[in-house]
Each structure stands twice: as C-alpha cells, then as structure tokens.
Amino acid sequence: MPRIQPVDPTAATGAAAEQLAATRKAFGATPNMFLTAAQSPATLTALNSLFGTLGKGLLGGKIGERIAIAVAQQNGCKYCLSAHTAIGGMHGVAAAELDAARHGASADPKASAAIALALAILHTSGRVDDAVLAAARLAGLSDSEIVETVAHVALNVFTNSLNNLADTDVDFPLVSLATAA
Template sequence: MTRLTPLTPADAPERSRQLLQEIIDRHGEAGVMTATMAHSPALLQGYLELSRAIKRVKLPRALSEKISLAVQEWLGCALCLAAHSDAARDAGLSEVDISLARQGTSTDAREAALLTYAVRVLAEPSSITGEDIAELRQHGWSDRTLADVVGLVSLNHLTGAFNLVAGLEPAS
C-alpha cells in the first residue's frame, strides 16, 4: 500500500517541479519513484545526480544488474527487483543468472566474489578487512571497481529504502 503520494509537477515544491519537468521532457513521464521523491527537492536532486554519476562506473551492465539484484533481494524491494530483473534480461542475463544474482552469487567465481562483497558493503561494511580486499584483487578486481561497487550499492540502498518506506510496489 502506498504511504507517500506521488506528486505532479504542479503539486511539487518549486525545485522538484523543475526537476520533474526535466525528466518528463526527456522521458515522457517521471515514474512513480521520482514523482514520490519530489516531496523532498534535496532527495530528488541527490538521487538524480547520484544516478547519473553511477551510470559512469566501469562495470559491464550485466554485472551491474547482478549487483543491483543481490542488493535489492537483501533489502526486499519488490519494485526494484522487478525493474532490475527486466534490466538484467535486457542486458542478456538468463533466468538462472538472475536467480543466482538474487542469491548473491554467480556461476563465475570472480563475479561471485564481487557479489558477496557488494552484499557485505550493504549489510556489514565494518566487517570488510584488508584480507577481503586482497582476495578481491586476486580475483582481478581493481580498486576503482571496488569503489564503484560501493557507489552502486549506495544508489540501490537509497532507491530500495525509499520505495519500501513510501510503500511503492510494482504495477499489478
């Protein structure tokens, strides 16, 4: 059940009105999450800026979607899981790949290590040790990738937490 009401540009605070109108001009619609985020101009602007920045990470799209699926499964956001499952299919992932990613793993040991790291960044970042980072490097992951994963996890945490608090669900 929706707990926060999506806003139209006409009903939104001035800065949110501008941001929503820019989204509508570019994409034709704002989407329920951004329309609901419009209650807070600071949140909406921060989300949009972080989202644009994270699009520049150096992760393959399929791997990025696997990380998003692992994080959203842990958070329990049905709206995000539906969106990232569709995006994963568009990126060429099979249903098995999607199912494994939602479990935080992969048939590829290198990817499985990164997915485990991503879930730990979300759930228990203080437990990550120098040895854990060294092991990820042994799998061939660079410091840039490890930093990019923190950003991707943060974006997913923001969207998942917001959707859960707002009560946003996938369309029936």
C-alpha cells in the first residue's frame, strides 16, 4: 500500500486535473507515479516538463532509458526500474541491453559512456574525475549531451526518491531489483 496516496484523476481539479490530462495525452495513460506527483500540481508540472523535454533531447529515448535503468538500479527504485525497462523495450532496446544497463554497461560505446558518466555523476554529486569526462568525450558525447546526461540523472534521482518515499504501486511489469547483483 502506498505511503502517499495517488490522486484520483476523476476527482482532480484545477492545475492537477490539467497536468493529469497532459500526462495522459503524452503517455497514453496515467502511470501511478504521476498520480502520486499530482498531490503537488507544481511537482506534476515539473515532472511532465522534464519528461517531455528530455524525451526530445539529443541523447534520445534509447540512451535516456538506459540511464534511467542504471540510476534506478543504483537507487533501489523498483518502480522506475520496472517502468524504464518496459519503456526501453518500447523504444526498441534489446532485452540484453536493458539488463546490461542495470549493471552499468552497454555494448554500444556511446550508450556505455553515457551510463558510466551518469553513474559517476550520481555517486559523486557531479564531481567526476577528469578521466571520466575525457572518456565520455572520447566515446562521442558532446558537451551538450554531457549536460543532458546531468539532467537525466537529476530527473531520475527525483523520480526514484519520490517512488521510494511514496512506495508507489508498480503498474508496469515488475522487474526485481535483486536479480542484478
């Protein structure tokens, strides 16, 4: 049972109702995480904006979802791990690559560099070694993509923290945190 109750979309009014409608339009449904975020219309507005903007970013959905999976695994967020594994599959990321992201890896050099950079940002609060930054650039990440990686980490720390705190009911096929040791 969630520790913070999701907002019933049929009872939502004002900004919460508007943002839940925007969520439904963007995603074709209203995942439980967004219903929980609707407790604060400002939070839901920020969440919708971040997802919408980063979804159109330079890194694209395939790399963005792998970053989300790696961060969710590190932060122990079963909701986000499950959601981004499902969404990554919808973006055409192979199951082996989705699993590799849980381990901080990828067979694709650019995705691997983005994941490694994201995890370094996560673990050091952005104080990554020069060598990590150089490796990201060597693998083909531009400064724009490096900055975007920071935004992906921030978004995922936000959603992981919300879902871990709220104990949001997972409404995606459940992916166990324990299977990626």
